[in-house]
């Protein structure tokens with residue numbers, strides 16, 4: 409099915425005020441509920457940064473109705489018991505639909521594959537990251553690749569030369585692999601060439617690597633706040649990502665909330681929040697003529713759904729005022745972390761209403777869904 413979207417609805421500029429009442433007489437742009445395949449919701453163990461409730465509220469405010477949550481929590485999600493902790497927390501509190509990744513570790517090579525039906529996918533941390541799941545040896549990588557079901561996704565935090573190692577392992581097992589948050593020219597060029605050679609690789613890029621770089625944004629953000637993994641790259645890297653948009657399958661936020669006191673402290677943890685701003689950043693690029701609306705919908709809905717084998721969300725859609733201009737602020741942030749790297753940026757296009765399975769769950773800054781109304785996308789699994 410080919411979807412046709414009309415961008416722009418005749419309303420002009422101005423900073424949008426919160427909606428009053430139910431004035432939806434204006435024809436807002438209607439899009440599918442978006443999917444973010446890479447978020448950190450910090451539960452269990454980091455609830456002062458984010459929870460399934462606060463993180464899924466942030467998702468809905470950004471037009472995202474399905475999130476895949478990463479396993480580098482405390483405890484990390486590496487076995488049935490830790491997975492059950494996150495499953496019950498999400499079942500009690502999530503406001504949008506979700507899936508949970510299993511973290512690959514040296515300890516769950518034998519047991520991990522049996523948990524695949526309960527998981528969104530298997531996540532590897534192969535380069536410097538936040539949390540305890542860093543894998544350094546080739547054997548663990550290969551053995552997981554050999555065992556994990558071929559019809560279930562593997563997602564890798566792999567940078568630079570590590571991407572080549574991952575592609576080799578995937579090729580040897582005749583399976584696909586998804587590379588997370590690609591940020592550098594050399595990386596997107598390798599993935600482009602691998603795709604052209606017929607290798608089954610997909611990749612995601614984060615808005616912060618498309619819209620920020622180390623030369624222009626490190627000083628503005630400040631010493632601790634610019635810390636993110638992979639790091640902000642150079643202007644040339646940023647330009648290479650845009651130039652190779654055709655090879656980028658997915659836009660994912662890597663929403664990684666930490667509090668401002670942590671970011672401004674002596675050991676600033678890496679990560680940016682991103683759920684509330686990703687669609688508006690991409691729509692700003694559409695407004696600037698850098699992308700088409702179809703480019704955005706394919707990378708924030710169609711490709712994530714296909715690559716990760718995600719279920720349809722019936723009667724689920726978002727309505728967007730494509731002409732609204734708004735400024736994200738630290739104070740206006742829904743995420744518990746309470747800040748945004750885009751404070752004061754002028755963004756074009758704002759989510760006005762979100763409908764999940766026939767029920768309006770977000771409208772003009774107000775949430776009406778109940779915590780726990782989100783569903784586990786692998787809910788057929790026996791918990």
Ligand SMILES: [Zn+2]
Pocket residue numbers: 446448478662664
């Ligand atoms: Zn991440």
